[in-house]
Amino acid sequence: MNIVMFTNTFTPHVGGVAHSVASLSEVLRALGHAVLIVARDYTEAARSESDILRVPAIQNFNGSDFSVPIPFTRSLEKTLNAFEPDIVHSHHPFLLGDTALRIAASRALPTIFTYHTRYELYGHYVFDPGL
Incomplete structure (x- = not known):
């Protein structure tokens, strides 16, 4: 089976989701499946990674260590066409998670979603109530 995974957080970032x-x-992969990971780009990411598609990202959003991916690229569509996914796995409910849902719907593919983060603990990165 060809599985495409969409994640906002991946290596070289160190954390639970990655x-x-x-x-x-x-x-x-050890079970014989092909896996393509679609993840945001990091300045520290290796430039030659197999089975990983890096999408451009706005680095250090709002002064944090978080980056916002910009997944609307021709390379994404071209890579997905060549990979021919059978299933889409989203690891986030937003950003690249939205992209995963859009891709799955446009290709009539089943979607799996896993929830790894307690987002309510990270709201201060997006909205500062002191402003």
Whole structure:
């Protein structure tokens, strides 16, 4: 099966989501599945990674260590056409998660969603109530 995973957080970022996506993709590959990971670009990311498509991102959004991916690129569509996914796995409810849902709907593919983060603990990065 060809599985495409969309994640807002992936290596070289160190964290639970990045670790979870990397571990799951390794297990799925060991079981014989093809896995393509679509993740935001990092300035520290390796320039030659197999089975990973980096999409451009606005780095250090709002002065944080968070970056906002911009997934509307021709390379995404071209890569997905070549990969021919059978299923879409979204690891987030927003940003690249929205992209995963749009891709799945446009291609009539099933979608899997996993929730890794307690987003209510990160709201201060987007909205500062002191302003």
